[in-house]
Amino acid sequence: MCLAVPGRVDRIYEEGGTRMGRVDFGGIVKEVCLEFVPEVEVGDYTIVHVGFALSKIDEAEARETLETFRAMGVLAEELGEEGDDPHEVSG
Amino acid sequence: MKYLDEFRDGSVARALVEEIRQVVTRPWVLMEVCGGQTHAILRNGIDQVLPEAVELVHGPGCPVCVTPLEVIDRALAIAQQPGVIFCSFGDMLRVPGSSTDLLRVKAEGADVRMVYSPLDALKLARLHRDRQVVFFGIGFETTAPANAMAVTRASEEGLTNFSMLVSQVLVPPAIEAICASRSNRVQGFLAAGHVCTVMGTGQYPAIAERFGVPIVVTGFEPLDLLEGIRRAVVQLERGEARVENAYARVVADEGNPVARALLEQVFAVTDQPWRGIGTIPKSGWRLAPAYRAFDAAERFEVGAIRTLESPDCRSGEVLQGLITPPECPAFGTACTPRHPLGATMVSSEGACAAYFLNGRTKGAPAHA
Amino acid sequence: MPEPPRFDEWTCPMPLRETPTVVMGHGGGGRLSGELLEHLFLPAFRNEALEARGDAALVAVPAGRLAFATDAHVVRPLVFPGGSIGELAVYGTVNDLAMVGARPLHLSASFILEEGLAMEQLAAIVGRMAEAARRAGVAIVTGDTKVVERGHGDGCYLTTSGIGVVPEGRSVGPDRARAGDAVIVSGTIGDHGVAILSVREGLAFESAIESDCAPLSELVERLFAASVEVRALRDPTRGGLAATLIEIAERSAVGVVLDEGAVPVRPEVRGACELLGLDPLMIANEGKLVAIVPDAQAEAALEALRSVAIGRQAVRIGSVVSEHPGTVVMTTAIGGRRVVTLPLGEQLPRIC
Numbered sequence: 004m005c006l007a008v009p010g011r012v013d014r015i016y017e018e019g020g021t022r023m024g025r026v027d028f029g030g031i032v033k034e035v036c037l038e039f040v041p042e043v044e045v046g047d048y049t050i051v052h053v054g055f056a057l058s059k060i061d062e063a064e065a066r067e068t069l070e071t072f073r074a075m076g077v078l079a080e081e082l083g084e085e086g087d088d089p090h091e092v093s094g
Numbered sequence: 095m096k097y098l099d100e101f102r103d104g105s106v107a108r109a110l111v112e113e114i115r116q117v118v119t120r121p122w123v124l125m126e127v128c129g130g131q132t133h134a135i136l137r138n139g140i141d142q143v144l145p146e147a148v149e150l151v152h153g154p155g156c157p158v159c160v161t162p163l164e165v166i167d168r169a170l171a172i173a174q175q176p177g178v179i180f181c182s183f184g185d186m187l188r189v190p191g192s193s194t195d196l197l198r199v200k201a202e203g204a205d206v207r208m209v210y211s212p213l214d215a216l217k218l219a220r221l222h223r224d225r226q227v228v229f230f231g232i233g234f235e236t237t238a239p240a241n242a243m244a245v246t247r248a249s250e251e252g253l254t255n256f257s258m259l260v261s262q263v264l265v266p267p268a269i270e271a272i273c274a275s276r277s278n279r280v281q282g283f284l285a286a287g288h289v290c291t292v293m294g295t296g297q298y299p300a301i302a303e304r305f306g307v308p309i310v311v312t313g314f315e316p317l318d319l320l321e322g323i324r325r326a327v328v329q330l331e332r333g334e335a336r337v338e339n340a341y342a343r344v345v346a347d348e349g350n351p352v353a354r355a356l357l358e359q360v361f362a363v364t365d366q367p368w369r370g371i372g373t374i375p376k377s378g379w380r381l382a383p384a385y386r387a388f389d390a391a392e393r394f395e396v397g398a399i400r401t402l403e404s405p406d407c408r409s410g411e412v413l414q415g416l417i418t419p420p421e422c423p424a425f426g427t428a429c430t431p432r433h434p435l436g437a438t439m440v441s442s443e444g445a446c447a448a449y450f451l452n453g454r455t456k457g458a459p460a461h462a
Numbered sequence: 463m464p465e466p467p468r469f470d471e472w473t474c475p476m477p478l479r480e481t482p483t484v485v486m487g488h489g490g491g492g493r494l495s496g497e498l499l500e501h502l503f504l505p506a507f508r509n510e511a512l513e514a515r516g517d518a519a520l521v522a523v524p525a526g527r528l529a530f531a532t533d534a535h536v537v538r539p540l541v542f543p544g545g546s547i548g549e550l551a552v553y554g555t556v557n558d559l560a561m562v563g564a565r566p567l568h569l570s571a572s573f574i575l576e577e578g579l580a581m582e583q584l585a586a587i588v589g590r591m592a593e594a595a596r597r598a599g600v601a602i603v604t605g606d607t608k609v610v611e612r613g614h615g616d617g618c619y620l621t622t623s624g625i626g627v628v629p630e631g632r633s634v635g636p637d638r639a640r641a642g643d644a645v646i647v648s649g650t651i652g653d654h655g656v657a658i659l660s661v662r663e664g665l666a667f668e669s670a671i672e673s674d675c676a677p678l679s680e681l682v683e684r685l686f687a688a689s690v691e692v693r694a695l696r697d698p699t700r701g702g703l704a705a706t707l708i709e710i711a712e713r714s715a716v717g718v719v720l721d722e723g724a725v726p727v728r729p730e731v732r733g734a735c736e737l738l739g740l741d742p743l744m745i746a747n748e749g750k751l752v753a754i755v756p757d758a759q760a761e762a763a764l765e766a767l768r769s770v771a772i773g774r775q776a777v778r779i780g781s782v783v784s785e786h787p788g789t790v791v792m793t794t795a796i797g798g799r800r801v802v803t804l805p806l807g808e809q810l811p812r813i814c
Contacts, residue, residue, distance in 0.1 A: 005234055005288035025668075030733050039356075052288060054212070057239070057292060057353065058346065065097060072109075075113055076106040104723075133812075142798045184812065208665070316795070431806050453803055
């Protein structure tokens, strides 16, 4: 699998000729190689896999996807959709 | 966490499920290729909330599972050589070779270390100049840039005590092999989002067209997966077979050009054996001639190690989506994570292990 | 991240300063052993029973059933964010006693030291142990020290045993959960395990996460003081919340249903778990308890727990059910379900 998670770039620096950065994942900070994402700047979010940033997260695309979802969610609520009862388990 | 939490919203998930329910008029079989997606589907119970008409089968997208037995035996042979520090990702440590695994050889005295990144292995090589540091470079296209970067760094720094045992596999040839198989049931694919983050989407239109299957590039959060499923079902219902990107916040159509250029430089395409499946033509990468000096298999002369797989396990059929894990007679009885018979029970990413660990055994109370 | 030495804790550090590291003689029963006792253990743990220096401690015990527990501790590094092997050794046994409803009273401490351990580090650990014992209201009344050759130990292994007394009328056990009961956890899960991971070679990361190691006896006393009919108490250490609940489900022959959204996890712990592909349910805690209480008393139990600082984030995370006995099921945020199972051994980070 390819476990990659979004984190916020807090700092960018050079180390031994390599573009490195400190990336924050919900309050934990790891050193990450930024060599593959020359466009990433401090404050950007990036997807990190085994210590390497692989792409800059596109804020506008994320917002668009979420808005599409929200429209569906709102629609569902208006239709009075009920979720499963979480305390009912069939054996 | 930003960009994770928003994509886990329960009420939106239910709305997406409802959308799928409205669209679907007949049974469809979809495959999620990536083991990470398999894990997320089972962990969140996504397969349980889908309409029954939509069947998910789990693909061969776990690099840990499909690493050939003989490569693991080579890793074990290298790790047991004196003076070696053998570094690996955590999930490779427990994968059994033909007689033992990395955790066991560690217990017997080998210096085996778990690292988060190939860069950690490079650090060890700089720190221990008197030792040979070997990194187990497994993975799909997502992990390849990291492995490639470690090799080029070692080359530039003249780190003669660093090498890599490479077992890199490629997704598109595997999808083609599944589509071309005579017993193929898969009608649509969720393409692995993070593989596409590196490679882009350009390899897929030809496959979609040739085999008439929709391919939807999909992310890993519950809403991403449901949206990928929804889009694949919409295409199937309309009789379409296009490539769509449902993970556009992360995946650009051209992928990551910087990473791709490095991959071109460091790796060369090769025929690759997949554990449980067999050899798929041009489905792997080995180090290109310019970097052969960093090939641990050559440096430690373990290339001649050949291992045949046990015939008792049906992981090949599981990996191709022909059967679900509980349909294998050995599942949960002769074959468990404690004594895995085959690739898919080996890693927590493997379909069989994911089923077992999420209690999806026969008669378990998992289905609502 | 070794702590600065706490020479202020030592009443008379001179003889120990002459041996800046632990040597074989410190376990040999001769003068060096005596100096360790005289200048380190006695001043730090100061209590009558210990100062009597008998082969065994003589202590008075109130009436009631005697609870007796032991706990061995090995941890690397010896000092980690938010704690050390010293606190773990004290709270480990104190919490085991508290989980059977006992009031912890007296502990023994047995040190296996590796030749070459810095005396300052040993002093720091002993100082932390003494502080932990004070906080937990117990006395370390007897002990022993052995030294092994360099390369045969991780600096320090520490085993504590302890006794406590269960007051009349308390009867808790992992086999007493009943269908309909509430499942409560006293706070966020996974803090300790992630704090240890954050300083582990090859995985290290920066975070503000500290081990949650703490004595749980006060939480237990508050529960009983509030007249809660506690059925089962457990501190979810190794194997985490998952192992604890599976054990209760199996021993009581009941099912447990957890609500994924209700399980409290600190954002940083979640971040670490996302990054490394770990499940917070399976990560160790050292200062949390799980309480199974009758449904009608869930609110009273929560109120009691929240009246203590370390229980302020106590919350109900699920229910005991009659279905699927022996199995823990988690309802997920999207309305799906998964069966909670245990990893084979240690959870390994999933990277690919």
